Amino acid sequence: MFDLDGTLADTAPDLAHALNVLLEQYGNAPLPLDQLRPRASQGARGLIEEGFKISINDPFFEELKEQFYTLYQNNLCSQTRLFIGVPELLDYLDLHHIPWGIVTNKFKRFTDPLVSLLGLTHRSGCIVSGDSYARAKPFPDPLLGASEELQLIPEELVYVGDDERDMIAAQAAGMAGIIARYGYLGSDKAPELWPHQAIIEHPEELIRFIHYLQ
Known part of the structure; x- marks a missing residue:
């Protein structure tokens, strides 16, 4: 996710x-x-x-x-783009029938149209927004809800994010947390100090992590 x-x-x-x-x-x-x-x-x-x-x-x-x-x-997707390497990563997941989903703190009013404009709506196994559950990240509720939507137990999932709240939520949900160092890293604390299982410098590095888990 x-x-x-x-x-x-x-x-x-x-x-x-x-x-x-x-x-x-x-x-x-x-x-x-x-x-x-x-x-x-x-x-x-x-x-x-x-x-x-x-x-x-x-x-x-x-x-x-x-x-x-x-x-x-009014200006959701003028300059927004998938990060370099993300299209190839998602193609790999789809090709190998590995389910994936989106869990964001962005409100649904922004998430749904943006995901649609990015062409991901019908590919993603679940789309969970910041107001989908009573508590957003860093609470585990959205991740646990997403795991139910994907019909997988939390221990079978990994969560990739670029914020400390993402890793705290993943740990609380019992999922492996992977830090996307290429992202925004919005925290006063160094990413290495966040709870995590791995750090990736590029989206396609996640493929190697998937092979390791298998």
Whole structure:
């Protein structure tokens, strides 16, 4: 199973675009993509914190978040692309009849149309969003729900993600966690310190890990 932002797809350009439009609407200078990319896995919260230098507890935060959501929803997939190597990896999984799915903290209103625009809707065995269950990652609920949808026990699954919350959720669900180092790595802690079973530098490296498990 895969996280979406920063693992399957490079969504940072479109997320950053939405934030920069919002910043400019309030008279602020846009920020470079390189500065925003590490916050992309944290969604609206991380990007607004980075751009406006306010916390989630600020009374203005909710208003900014809703404006950000509107801007992003209107521009979901202009520059978003699957990471290099992901199409080949998914082709391999499909060719060898290895089931796979998507588990993301992105809300369903964004996940479903984006996955469709990326051409993955009918290929993925499950698509679980951040509001599919009462608790999102780092809680294990979405991963456990996805395992039920795939009709597999958690111990038979691996979860690939680029955020510390992904690895915490995988560990809590009893799944092997694989860190996608090519992703956004949105954490103050070095990835090597996150709970994990493996680290991959490129999506196609996962094929070697699958061979090892077999």
